[in-house]
Amino acid sequence: MAKRNQGLIIILTIGVFGILNTEMGIIGLLPAIADHFEVSVSQAGWLVSAFALAVAVSGPILPLVLSGIDRKKIMLLVLGVFVLGNIVSIFASNLSVALIARVIPALLHPVYCSLAFSVAAASVSEEEAPKAVSKVFIGVSAGMVIGVPIANFLASAVSLQIAMIFFAAVNLLAFAATLLFVPALPVKQRLSYGTQLSILKKGLTWISIVAIILLNGAVFGVYSYLAEYLQTVTKLSANTVSAVLFLFGGANIIGNIAAGKLLTNHARKSLFAFPFALGAVYILLFFTGQFTVPMAILTFIWGILAGIGANMNQYLMMSSAPEAPDFANGLFLTAANLGVTIGAAVGGIWIAAMGTPYVVIAGLLSLLFGLVAIARRNALFTTARQHSK
Structure with missing residues (x-):
């Protein structure tokens, strides 16, 4: 089996x-x-x-x-x-x-x-x-x-x-x-359609959707412009940019593997720690992004965190509505795609207004609001579990 x-x-x-x-x-x-x-x-x-x-x-x-x-x-x-x-x-x-x-x-x-x-x-x-x-x-x-x-x-x-x-x-x-x-x-x-749709009556479902949009927006609002950042801020050649993007991808897969263990053993701690960890990467990136070696190291760490974040987003939705898994996963995919779209748009606005280095501010703001959403979501989750006992 x-x-x-x-x-x-x-x-x-x-x-x-x-x-x-x-x-x-x-x-x-x-x-x-x-x-x-x-x-x-x-x-x-x-x-x-x-x-x-x-x-x-x-x-x-x-x-x-x-x-x-x-x-x-x-x-x-x-x-x-x-x-x-x-x-x-x-x-x-x-x-x-x-x-x-x-x-x-x-x-x-x-x-x-x-x-x-x-x-x-x-x-x-x-x-x-x-x-x-x-x-x-x-x-x-x-x-x-x-x-x-x-x-x-x-x-x-x-x-x-x-x-x-x-x-x-x-x-x-x-x-x-x-x-x-x-x-x-x-x-x-x-499951009847009514049973599955009933998860939309739960505040826990909606705050999880908000958290997913914000956290995915925090990742892709900056990642969408990584190639441009590497070219204009770090001043890397086209071939080196491709190599760094590959580095991000490999690190992303490592993050997926790590996420399985983290969410199995330390789900709530990991959810709270994620915005702080990614925020620290963005702050360091802002101050050292013009240097090749620090940028490569930060991109690797960033890729790991992005892989962990993707799994966390799915966990946020599924743990909120385990009674309707297919519908919940569909909502997760919609929220994740909205996060990419909104995050990339906001990141583009910051770049247009202040320049490429300041795209990290869009990510930091999204992480801040995401942390608030996670705190509220965890409070609702705890209350829901107490009522179910």
Whole structure:
């Protein structure tokens, strides 16, 4: 049983990597796509923003609607749609076709990811659930930060089409592994829509959503401009910037592994410590970001904390509404995407107003408000547990 569960978690990890790789890997291809379709880079950027918007919109809806269907069938459906979308993107004749080929799979993105977290958690004991989820998050991190340079390299070294084939190949691998090695996963106790929607009546759910938006905004409000920071403040070459971004990605995966242990053994302490730890990194970055070695060290630590933070955000939502895991994970994905969008926008405002070095202020303010939200959330969580006894 343990080996079967481990194999299932590995397949889920590959699946979320393929989906996040499709979402984020396109970032490194935008200049090539703009040239291919003879449009501006900003127009090509709709391939990123429209995808994120579709995820945010469908996050609270489709995981709820499809929550009663056999999990294996849903996994195959989502992965199959992503494979088809990738194939259409390879042969797309214009930007509009490419956009449609991304938005349709994007609507199913929250379905697979919320399901992956739920299935991973359910495959082990309640105490071991954070560790299982943290392993799936490795695929999320790899897709977000490693897919970009890989796709960029393939497009530069071979062609844009080969880079797009890479997206399709990963999703096809996950589809084949799911079809061949994952057993049927029927929903043993189907929850009514009303039961799942009832978690929206809880103040604990809403304060957790606010905390996730603020904490994810604190990370991505600064990370979104890391490449620009490294170029304009640290004065690094393009190749060195790529190396530092890889460093962040590797550290992110380490953070995912560490998060499983932290949330299993010291959840509440870790939640309170996170804003202080990341805040300290941002303050040091502000004063030493112009120096290469300190910047590299801080980026590594920052990457670890970002990986831990992603797991903490998912834990915040799931521990608030364990009675409706699929719907709760959908809400988590929507809140996380809103955090990225709002954080990046606020970070951009600070850069426009004061300059690139001051983007860390946006992160620090988001962390401050996030700490307040965590304190309030923990108070509500304690009260809820006392009432349940």
